[in-house]
Amino acid sequence: xxxxxxxxxxxxxxxxxxxxxxxxxxxxxxxxxxxxxxxxxxxxxxxxxxxxxxxxxxxxxxxxxxxxxxxxxxxxxxxxxxxxxxxxxxxxxxxxxxxxxxxxxxxxxxxxxxxxxxxx
Amino acid sequence: xxxxxxxxxxxxxxxxxxxxxxxxxxxxxxxxxxxxxxxxxxxxxxxxxxxxxxxxxxxxxxxxxxxxxxxxxxxxxxxxxxxxxxxxxxxxxxxxxxxxxxxxxxxxxxxxxxxxxxxxxxxxxxxxxxxxxxxxxxxxxxxxxxxxxxxxxxxxxxxxxxxxxxxxxxxxxxxxxxxxxxxxxxxxxxxxxxxxxxxxxxxxxxxxxxxxxxxxxxxxxxxxxxxxxxxxxxxxxxxxxxxxxxxxxxxxxxxxxxxxxxxxxxxxxxxxxxxxxxxxxxxxxxxxxxxxxxxxxxxxxxxxxxxxxxxxxxxxxxxxxxxxxxxxxxxxxxxxxxxxxxxxxxxxxxxxxxxxxxxxxxxxxxxxxxxxxxxxxxxxxxxxxxxxxxxxxxxxxxxxxxxxxxxxxxxxxxxxxxxxxxxxxxxxxxxxxxxxxxxxxxxxxxxxxxxxxxxxxxxxxxxxxxxxxxxxxxxxxxxxxxxxxxxxxxxxxxxxxxxxxxxxxxxxxxxxxxxxxxxxxxxxxxxxxxxxxxxxxxxxxxxxxxxxxxxxxxxxxxxxxxxxxxxxxxxxxxxxxxx
Numbered sequence: 295x296x297x298x299x300x301x302x303x304x305x306x307x308x309x310x311x312x313x314x315x316x317x318x319x320x321x322x323x324x325x326x327x328x329x330x331x332x333x334x335x336x337x338x339x340x341x342x343x344x345x346x347x348x349x350x351x352x353x354x355x356x357x358x359x360x361x362x363x364x365x366x367x368x369x370x371x372x373x374x375x376x377x378x379x380x381x382x383x384x385x386x387x388x389x390x391x392x393x394x395x396x397x398x399x400x401x402x403x404x405x406x407x408x409x410x411x412x413x414x
Numbered sequence: 415x416x417x418x419x420x421x422x423x424x425x426x427x428x429x430x431x432x433x434x435x436x437x438x439x440x441x442x443x444x445x446x447x448x449x450x451x452x453x454x455x456x457x458x459x460x461x462x463x464x465x466x467x468x469x470x471x472x473x474x475x476x477x478x479x480x481x482x483x484x485x486x487x488x489x490x491x492x493x494x495x496x497x498x499x500x501x502x503x504x505x506x507x508x509x510x511x512x513x514x515x516x517x518x519x520x521x522x523x524x525x526x527x528x529x530x531x532x533x534x535x536x537x538x539x540x541x542x543x544x545x546x547x548x549x550x551x552x553x554x555x556x557x558x559x560x561x562x563x564x565x566x567x568x569x570x571x572x573x574x575x576x577x578x579x580x581x582x583x584x585x586x587x588x589x590x591x592x593x594x595x596x597x598x599x600x601x602x603x604x605x606x607x608x609x610x611x612x613x614x615x616x617x618x619x620x621x622x623x624x625x626x627x628x629x630x631x632x633x634x635x636x637x638x639x640x641x642x643x644x645x646x647x648x649x650x651x652x653x654x655x656x657x658x659x660x661x662x663x664x665x666x667x668x669x670x671x672x673x674x675x676x677x678x679x680x681x682x683x684x685x686x687x688x689x690x691x692x693x694x695x696x697x698x699x700x701x702x703x704x705x706x707x708x709x710x711x712x713x714x715x716x717x718x719x720x721x722x723x724x725x726x727x728x729x730x731x732x733x734x735x736x737x738x739x740x741x742x743x744x745x746x747x748x749x750x751x752x753x754x755x756x757x758x759x760x761x762x763x764x765x766x767x768x769x770x771x772x773x774x775x776x777x778x779x780x781x782x783x784x785x786x787x788x789x790x791x792x793x794x795x796x797x798x799x800x801x802x803x804x805x806x807x808x809x810x811x812x813x814x815x816x817x818x819x820x821x822x823x824x825x826x827x828x829x830x831x832x833x834x835x836x837x838x839x840x841x842x843x844x845x846x847x848x849x850x851x852x853x854x855x856x857x858x859x860x861x862x863x864x865x866x867x868x869x870x871x872x873x874x875x876x877x878x879x880x881x882x883x884x885x886x887x888x889x890x891x892x893x894x895x896x897x898x899x900x901x902x903x904x905x906x907x908x909x910x911x912x913x914x915x916x917x918x919x920x921x922x923x924x925x926x927x928x929x930x931x932x933x934x935x936x937x938x939x940x941x942x943x944x945x946x947x948x949x950x951x952x953x954x955x956x957x958x959x960x961x962x963x964x965x966x967x968x969x970x971x972x973x974x975x976x977x978x979x980x981x982x983x984x985x986x987x988x989x990x991x992x993x
Binding site for chain 2: 304310373388394400408
């Protein structure tokens with residue numbers, strides 16, 4: 295079963311990502327911020343990461359930068375799920391190594407479709 | 415600062431910020447409860463869909479679909495069968511009416527033949543007398559007297575048999591006529607009722623068949639609709655996170671304003687004009703809170719609508735499918751029983767019609783034999799006539815009496831011949847009647863029932879499948895119903911959590927009120943303060959914390975003094991932009 299890591303300081307967002315992807319047949323691990331996300335990615339290799347941008351302790355951009363340096367994460371798809379829609383933020387995310395950008399709220403069907411495409 | 419808004423205002427702003435802080439705490443708890451409730455609800459909805467999906471699989475099974483058309487075919491065959499029997503029974507009444515007339519004619523013929531027999535007997539006696547008178551000359555006529563005597567006896571015997579049978583048959587036909595004549599209107603009425611009942615059965619079958627045909631489509635539409643409602647809740651719950659961030663941004667804005675006011679307090683007496691900036695900042699936060707309040711209203715409502723939608727589709731619409739299939743099975747079984755009962759009723763009329771036909775066949779047999787005998791008698795009479803005339807002529811005047819007897823035999827022979835022709839005619843008519851009756855009897859024969867029997871056989875086999883399907887459906891329907899009860903409990907819990915969530919956001923109004931109070935006081939003490947604010951400076955100061963497009967739109971409107979832009983919340987969710 296493919297492993298997904300969802301990183302968000304909002305419990306409800308984590309639950310919704312988990313609910314949506316579990317139903318689609320994925321195993322989802324939750325992390326409460328960038329620091330937690332980085333630790334969990336380091337402990338167990340995941341197939342895809344969905345992360346928020348603004349989080350306490352470590353934000354999404356910092357986490358992506360750090361994750362990309364972890365062994366085996368060079369090409370792991372990382373999607374940013376945030377309320378931000380500014381071009382400069384997206385650009386920062388892309389430069390840090392994000393694979394895609396979703397402005398909250400996500401569309402469940404489309405999220406599943408993209409995840410299926412990325413972790414095939 | 416030109417206006418003394420110092421400490422009381424800071425306190426009010428801090429109070430507003432505190433209200434927002436409390437609100438965030440309550441809302442976090444409430445959204446947690448809503449999320450948990452929703453997840454349970456979605457699980458229960460899935461629990462309803464699973465058994466309904468099994469029911470749909472049964473409905474879509476070939477064996478199940480065939481039974482419906484089989485029962486329809488059976489009802490149609492039974493209807494045709496009953497219609498044919500009704501027509502045939504009416505036809506049989508016409509047959510017995512015609513037969514009664516024929517029997518009258520036969521009675522008349524037998525009376526005529528009996529009269530001839532008596533005459534023949536008389537002639538036989540006269541011939542014997544004449545033979546005795548002629549002595550040796552008359553010896554040749556003894557055979558004539560003997561033949562006449564024999565014929566007379568044979569005719570008497572033959573006509574007696576026919577007359578007896580005709581009388582019996584007349585009595586029987588009259589009884590049948592009376593029965594059918596009196597009963598036919600009732601039979602017709604009964605058959606019309608049976609026909610009507612079958613029509614009703616067919617209409618019922620057709621209606622429930624149509625309903626069942628729609629069930630798989632309804633199910634698929636329902637599943638899609640539930641998925642849509644679930645997606646709606648997923649998106650709405652995510653909106654809480656956006657709201658939370660926006661409220662935090664307002665808090666940041668209020669902290670900034672409180673900081674400005676504190677700076678003003680500390681620089682008491684120094685000429686600073688931050689009133690315009692503070693006033694504009696308060697207006698912005700007030701706008702943001704109004705915007706948040708409207709947005710919250712939308713997504714909380716969406717949660718409610720979608721949760722209700724899940725319940726409605728899962729319990730009401732999906733829950734209907736199982737009972738519909740069971741009702742169909744009950745309907746089919748009872749309709750089948752009804753068809754069989756109606757067939758039985760038709761069989762009740764069978765015996766009378768069968769008897770009529772059998773009697774008619776016997777009559778034909780008897781008349782046929784009688785005609786044969788009559789023909790034989792006619793031929794012998796003709797021969798006797800010829801021989802006696804030749805013999806009498808040969809004897810000349812001595813045999814005048816015999817000649818007279820021969821002339822009488824000739825006359826009798828002609829009458830007999832005519833009666834034989836009339837008997838033959840009657841027999842031809844009876845034959846025609848029998849042929850007609852045979853045709854009508856087809857409706858009552860086993861062959862006539864073949865279609866009906868085949869349809870019955872097929873239906874009974876199918877009904878067994880249907881019953882076993884119904885058992886499975888009943889089990890699945892019970893499972894779905896049980897889950898629906900849980901679902902209703904879950905929806906009550908989730909609805910309560912949603913109400914608590916909505917009420918936790920009511921503090922937005924209080925926070926906004928506190929902000930407006932400070933701003934109102936500032937406007938009172940320094941009218942048009944907001945208009946004096948440097949727009950670019952205000953935007954630069956407050957836009958830093960606004961990360962969403964909506965917040966930036968609201969900021970622009972507040973700074974320009976425009977009305978709050980309409981909320982165009984995306985509650986279907988956004989797509990993924992891949993780099």
